[in-house]
Amino acid sequence: MGKLYVVGIGPGSVENMTVRAVETIKKSDIVIGYTKYLDIISSLIENKKVFSTGMRGEVERCRQALELSRDNVVSIVSTGDSGIYGMAGLILEMRKDEDVEIIPGITASSAAGSVVGAPLMHDNCNISLSDLMTPYELIKKRVELAASGDFVISFYNPKSHGRPHYLKECMDIIRKYRADSTPVAVVKNALREGQKYEIFTMDSFEDDKVDMMSIVIVGNSNSYLKEGEFITPRGYKFTSSNN
Incomplete structure (x- = not known):
């Protein structure tokens, strides 16, 4: 049984991420995000499967995250707070029966x-x-x-x-x-x-x-x-x- 975490990684540095966000990414099998956002957390995802898209690839990222989370522990990341101009809303709109948890972060x-x-x-x-x-x-x-x-x-x-x-x-x-x-x-x-x-x-x-x-x-x-x-x-x- 998999799980999907929607993780807010804060303003753009690992030191300003919450402990919960860091620990969630560490325990994830797969991390998904916009290419530049993944660069911010590169030190946390060195040995993980990573899927990225460019700007305006939000729907594609969310669809992929939901699909992969059926059999894996997946984190999809947003800068700032995942529920403020982030991916949380779109994930919940697209969700069917996937297990989803929202991890907040420091907004801009x-x-x-x-x-x-x-x-x-x-x-x-x-x-x-x-x-x-x-x-x-x-x-x-x-x-x-x-x-x-x-x-x-x-x-x-x-x-x-x-x-x-x-x-x-x-x-x-x-x-x-x-x-x-x-x-x-x-x-x-x-x-x-x-x-x-x-x-x-x-x-x-x-x-x-x-x-x-x-x-x-x-x-x-x-x-x-x-x-x-x-x-x-x-x-x-x-x-x-x-x-």
Whole structure:
């Protein structure tokens, strides 16, 4: 009897994977994933059967994983969390009677937030600006509602050659609900090789600093900068030791 694990491998380094994710991959007979994702965990899969596909091979990967899991212990991997823009949903949609278990991981917004401070301490949401799966008009509607609801917003897939203006247009929507001093963070390659970040305010934000490897975090009406750190207060009452 086999089993299929849908594993979130975190932001892109073995050291930032959960213990459970590492142990699951180690005990798997077969590991399946996008080629670049498998490169990240190459040290864990040296002696295993590996199946990979290129970009946009998600359905093929999931079908293969489900088939092989009938007689083997299989892990199909996603970066970040397997249930946030990962493979978990598609696997469950395609599953018939296969034994499936979801293994969570650190998602990109959490990774990026840890780099710049504590921007996600209050209500927040993730919005992907990729229109491959979601019509752009619906994306803009979600941005508008999240901004009017005073959510901290993390943008995934914020900019590409095919849609260079989406981020600017969505930031213009948010500006209707945010002060010029609202912090905006751009984190590239969060918690992996090549990590870089910059913190702006709404009035100084430069979208030319953003690419597909970036996460953009926009604060809510209470977010602020303190000694270079991006903070969204939860609302705790305390007395400063400096007073």
